[in-house]
Amino acid sequence: xxxxxxxxxxxxxxxxxxxxxxxxxxxxxxxxxxxxxxxxxxxxxxxxxxxxxxxxxxxxxxxxxxxxxxxxxxxxxxxxxxxxxxxxxxxxxxxxxxxxxxxxxxxxxxxxxxxxxxxx
Numbered sequence: 051x052x053x054x055x056x057x058x059x060x061x062x063x064x065x066x067x068x069x070x071x072x073x074x075x076x077x078x079x080x081x082x083x084x085x086x087x088x089x090x091x092x093x094x095x096x097x098x099x100x101x102x103x104x105x106x107x108x109x110x111x112x113x114x115x116x117x118x119x120x121x122x123x124x125x126x127x128x129x130x131x132x133x134x135x136x137x138x139x140x141x142x143x144x145x146x147x148x149x150x151x152x153x154x155x156x157x158x159x160x161x162x163x164x165x166x167x168x169x170x
Contacts, residue, residue, distance in 0.1 A: 084148060091122055099165040125147070145160075
């Protein structure tokens with residue numbers, strides 16, 4: 051079999067594969083940091099909620115949460131954070147939206163968490 055009859059389809063497949071891998075890397079670079087920030091923020095809220103029995107000032111809890119959001123560059127507004135203490139439990143609710151620029155479009159990452167912890 052002669053090599054002169056081959057049509058070069060292997061090169062097209064390679065170009066398509068490189069484009070797909072490149073797109074996957076681009077998306078990972080855009081999404082992974084936002085997800086890591088969200089997980090870290092969720093853990094911080096959970097920790098604040100668990101130790102609410104020690105912290106009796108709800109305004110101070112809200113302030114620490116807002117400071118952590120600012121530190122992580124999370125666009126959380128004071129109106130989107132609710133710290134509520136009942137007789138039996140502490141409830142912290144936070145929600146925000148963070149736009150992610152994907153060059154051709156903008157994806158809006160929506161974060162919504164509600165943590166509950168018993169007060170002892």
